[in-house]
Amino acid sequence: MSDEPLLRVSNLTKYYGSRLGCADVNFELYPGEVLAIVGESGSGKTTLLNTLSANLEPTSGEALYRMRDESWRNIYELSEAERRFLTRTDWGFVHQNPADGLRMTVSAGANVGERLMAVGDRHYGKIRDTALDWLGRVEVAADRIDDQPRSFSGGMRQRLQIARNLVTGPRLVFMDEPTGGLDVSVQARLLDLLRQLVGELGLSAIVVTHDLAVARLLSHRMMVMKGGHVIEAGLTDRVLDDPREPYTQLLVSSILQV
Amino acid sequence: MNAVANYNFAYLDEQTKRMIRRAILKAVAIPGYQVPFSSREMPMPYGWGTGGVQVTASIIGPDDVLKVIDQGADDTTNAVSIRAFFAKVAQVQTTTHTAEASIIQTRHRIPERKLEAGQILVYQVPIPEPLRFLEPRETETRKMHALEEYGLMHVKLYEDIARHGRIATTYAYPVKVEGRYVMDPSPTPKFDNPKMHRSEALQLFGAGREHRIYAVPPHTDVVSLDFEDHPFTIQHFEQPCALCGAEQVYLDEVILDDRGGHMYVCSDTDHCEERREAGHVGVLGMKEAAE
Amino acid sequence: MTALSVRNLAKTFTMHLRGGISLPVVENVTFDINAGECVVLGGPSGAGKSSILKMVYGNYGVDGGEVLIAHDGRQVDLASADPRTVLTLRRDAIGYVSQFLRTVPRVSALDVVAEPLVVRGTDKEEAQRRAGEMLSRLNLPERLWSLPPATFSGGEQQRVNIARGFITHHPVLLLDEPTASLDAANRAVVVGMIAQKKREGVAMLGIFHDEDVRAEVADRIVDVTGFAPKVAA
Numbered sequence: 001m002s003d004e005p006l007l008r009v010s011n012l013t014k015y016y017g018s019r020l021g022c023a024d025v026n027f028e029l030y031p032g033e034v035l036a037i038v039g040e041s042g043s044g045k046t047t048l049l050n051t052l053s054a055n056l057e058p059t060s061g062e063a064l065y066r067m068r069d070e071s072w073r074n075i076y077e078l079s080e081a082e083r084r085f086l087t088r089t090d091w092g093f094v095h096q097n098p099a100d101g102l103r104m105t106v107s108a109g110a111n112v113g114e115r116l117m118a119v120g121d122r123h124y125g126k127i128r129d130t131a132l133d134w135l136g137r138v139e140v141a142a143d144r145i146d147d148q149p150r151s152f153s154g155g156m157r158q159r160l161q162i163a164r165n166l167v168t169g170p171r172l173v174f175m176d177e178p179t180g181g182l183d184v185s186v187q188a189r190l191l192d193l194l195r196q197l198v199g200e201l202g203l204s205a206i207v208v209t210h211d212l213a214v215a216r217l218l219s220h221r222m223m224v225m226k227g228g229h230v231i232e233a234g235l236t237d238r239v240l241d242d243p244r245e246p247y248t249q250l251l252v253s254s255i256l257q258v
Numbered sequence: 259m260n261a262v263a264n265y266n267f268a269y270l271d272e273q274t275k276r277m278i279r280r281a282i283l284k285a286v287a288i289p290g291y292q293v294p295f296s297s298r299e300m301p302m303p304y305g306w307g308t309g310g311v312q313v314t315a316s317i318i319g320p321d322d323v324l325k326v327i328d329q330g331a332d333d334t335t336n337a338v339s340i341r342a343f344f345a346k347v348a349q350v351q352t353t354t355h356t357a358e359a360s361i362i363q364t365r366h367r368i369p370e371r372k373l374e375a376g377q378i379l380v381y382q383v384p385i386p387e388p389l390r391f392l393e394p395r396e397t398e399t400r401k402m403h404a405l406e407e408y409g410l411m412h413v414k415l416y417e418d419i420a421r422h423g424r425i426a427t428t429y430a431y432p433v434k435v436e437g438r439y440v441m442d443p444s445p446t447p448k449f450d451n452p453k454m455h456r457s458e459a460l461q462l463f464g465a466g467r468e469h470r471i472y473a474v475p476p477h478t479d480v481v482s483l484d485f486e487d488h489p490f491t492i493q494h495f496e497q498p499c500a501l502c503g504a505e506q507v508y509l510d511e512v513i514l515d516d517r518g519g520h521m522y523v524c525s526d527t528d529h530c531e532e533r534r535e536a537g538h539v540g541v542l543g544m545k546e547a548a549e
Numbered sequence: 550m551t552a553l554s555v556r557n558l559a560k561t562f563t564m565h566l567r568g569g570i571s572l573p574v575v576e577n578v579t580f581d582i583n584a585g586e587c588v589v590l591g592g593p594s595g596a597g598k599s600s601i602l603k604m605v606y607g608n609y610g611v612d613g614g615e616v617l618i619a620h621d622g623r624q625v626d627l628a629s630a631d632p633r634t635v636l637t638l639r640r641d642a643i644g645y646v647s648q649f650l651r652t653v654p655r656v657s658a659l660d661v662v663a664e665p666l667v668v669r670g671t672d673k674e675e676a677q678r679r680a681g682e683m684l685s686r687l688n689l690p691e692r693l694w695s696l697p698p699a700t701f702s703g704g705e706q707q708r709v710n711i712a713r714g715f716i717t718h719h720p721v722l723l724l725d726e727p728t729a730s731l732d733a734a735n736r737a738v739v740v741g742m743i744a745q746k747k748r749e750g751v752a753m754l755g756i757f758h759d760e761d762v763r764a765e766v767a768d769r770i771v772d773v774t775g776f777a778p779k780v781a782a
Contacts, residue, residue, distance in 0.1 A: 080401070080405065081405045084401075084405060084407065103392065103413070105392075106392065106413055106417055107417060107420055107421075109416070109420055110413045110416045110417050110420065113413070113416055114409055114410070114413050115409070116409075117409040117410075117412040117413060117416065118407060118409025118410075119409070122412070122484075122485055122486050123485060123486045123487050124416060124419050124485040124486075124487050124488050125487050127416065128416075128420075145420075146420045146421065
């Protein structure tokens with residue numbers, strides 16, 4: 001792991017009018033590190049994710065990001081052009097519902113190739129080869145490259161969404177319940193794939209999930225949120241094996257044992 | 259103004275024309291950029307060229323000579339009606355000859371004869387937004403134009419190649435104007451795209467239903483989008499015009515009977531007539547002349 | 550040379566779901582382990598052996614005390630270290646062979662064992678080769694190597710787990726009942742592996758319920774009952 005963080009978040013607070021989304025969030029994320037944000041619905045974890053990924057403007061606080069040129073920039077002070085460029089090159093966002101992250105009416109190949117074309121690739125053959133390579137890496141059969149994701153199963157769609165995000169070699173990927181809404185067996189496959197890709201590519205990731213097993217398997221560190229506040233944070237196995245806060249103890253003890 | 263005392267010159271009131279002229283000036287200043295304007299109800303349905311008509315009405319003067327074409331022809335309903343409309347409300351001289359016209363309003367074609375400095379080509383545009391096909395949100399497409407995010411345009415071309423082995427888009431083929439804005443050239447065949455490039459004439463585009471005006475000033479670069487390994491090409495016709503023998507022109511297929519008989523003739527009727535008057539004859543033209 | 554130095558560790562669980570009652574587990578846990586030495590925690594069930602092991606590895610937080618581990622020529626306190634430092638220590642300085650294998654879906658036994666090496670930058674083929682050696686040594690039939698261990702028997706899973714824990718060279722290794730569900734032959738293999746680690750200078754801290762194994766591997770036994778919290782008067 002590198003010695004310099006990729007992201008420095010300080011006092012990040014988001015209010016919707018007078019209603020609290022999340023408050024006073026502080027953390028640093030290092031290259032190759034996976035941070036899980038857990039908590040129940042309404043705990044503010046999705047608000048935090050959307051604010052971190054610059055989809056929402058914070059009420060106060062800042063998030064400094066180390067750009068590819070090594071300069072530190074507050075992501076909320078980037079121009080819209082810079083921010084959008086960042087989000088489709090150096091960042092990824094994996095939505096819970098693949099339809100939110102894919103173009104459902106264009107082929108799988110074009111879904112993967114879009115980011116390449118957006119950054120100026122103009123060679124059809126090379127774009128297609130790259131798309132094929134990525135479909136292989138996410139275990140989508142090569143002969144599905146010209147099919148629309150509408151004809152894909154939920155698990156395939158999610159894997160396609162991941163390929164679409166990773167094709168530009170992002171350094172930071174946000175994931176919102178990436179395995180939510182999938183069958184258990186499909187979840188396992190996806191988790192394994194994610195774990196493998198994150199490891200191979202040295203990605204940093206921020207994963208929102210309410211599933212502690214997902215957090216255990218994917219993340220190095222986790223933050224537990226409740227009522228908009230981070231109530232407990234630390235090494236993932238420390239938080240799960242030795243939960244301190246009443247709410248965390250409740251969460252951990254609520255896992256069904258199989 | 260005796261015969262039509264109830265109409266203001268060129269139908270629209272002066273305030274409206276001023277508003278549209280401002281939009282046109284802005285469009286000329288920012289080639290390829292879609293300028294919103296307050297489109298008026300015209301005495302014809304949307305889809306009949308209300309955008310083009312409003313642009314023409316705002317730029318036309320008593321000394322102008324107007325030509326109107328629809329799919330290249332001067333004698334189709336749409337062309338005849340619009341020509342008659344301006345003859346009535348602006349009492350301007352009309353023509354079918356490209357060379358004589360100062361303003362040419364068009365639907366779906368650019369005349370074969372090279373346009374000259376001083377001429378204005380007014381396009382009727384149904385859907386001005388080239389990105390709409392893949393991104394239906396207008397708020398988003400405006401942002402994409404503002405930030406020059408045009409990757410999506412290539413997604414469309416990619417899909418063409420993936421599906422058909424080549425770029426199968428044959429009309430409304432997207433172009434980049436002066437290296438900046440991506441523009442829908444209206445549903446003209448891609449055959450006409452090269453004519454837009456550095457044209458000496460001013461090209462104005464009016465979309466009435468969509469409330470947009472855009473422009474390509476004379477001598478502006480207009481480049482059709484493509485891939486390095488799938489470069490832009492125009493349609494190619496195997497045979498010359500059956501009536502006038504012209505090559506390197508855009509041809510329409512005309513069905514002659516119910517036994518599969520057909521011929522290919524110039525879509526630009528004025529061009530075809532002028533050539534025949536000058537003595538050029540095609541395969542079927544000879545027969546016609548002989549009858 | 551002291552490889553692991555535990556100083557005054559204390560742990561109390563607060564059970565918020567049971568009215569916030571406090572369960573003191575241990576206090577004043579203090580011992581040293583030298584390189585090449587295997588120390589076994591002794592004492593009855595519930596005395597806190599497992600908790601001490603988990604505090605030393607960082608799975609449990611501590612209420613007080615230090616876990617000093619030699620790393621990069623310094624002594625680093627794992628108990629108070631930030632998560633990144635703990636992860637670095639786990640990568641380079643301290644390993645853990647847990648009692649149960651946490652299986653990952655779809656990953657073959659061979660890759661489960663090879664993974665710690667791959668993560669540390671060993672070439673994948675080389676890592677798999679060494680993983681194969683470990684599994685052979687532990688008598689895991691080769692036909693099982695390519696299968697995910699989720700469906701293996703307890704003994705098979707434990708051997709995969711041992712192979713995974715022993716494949717790396719950590720100067721400090723924690724052993725949480727690694728022989729619990731093994732037959733005599735495989736227990737002997739593990740005893741041999743521990744002896745080899747000793748020769749390589751690895752400091753080990755373990756829990757062994759099997760008295761024969763304990764007698765064979767332990768250089769010293771630390772009786773955990775001595776760390777029982779004094780009942781507040």
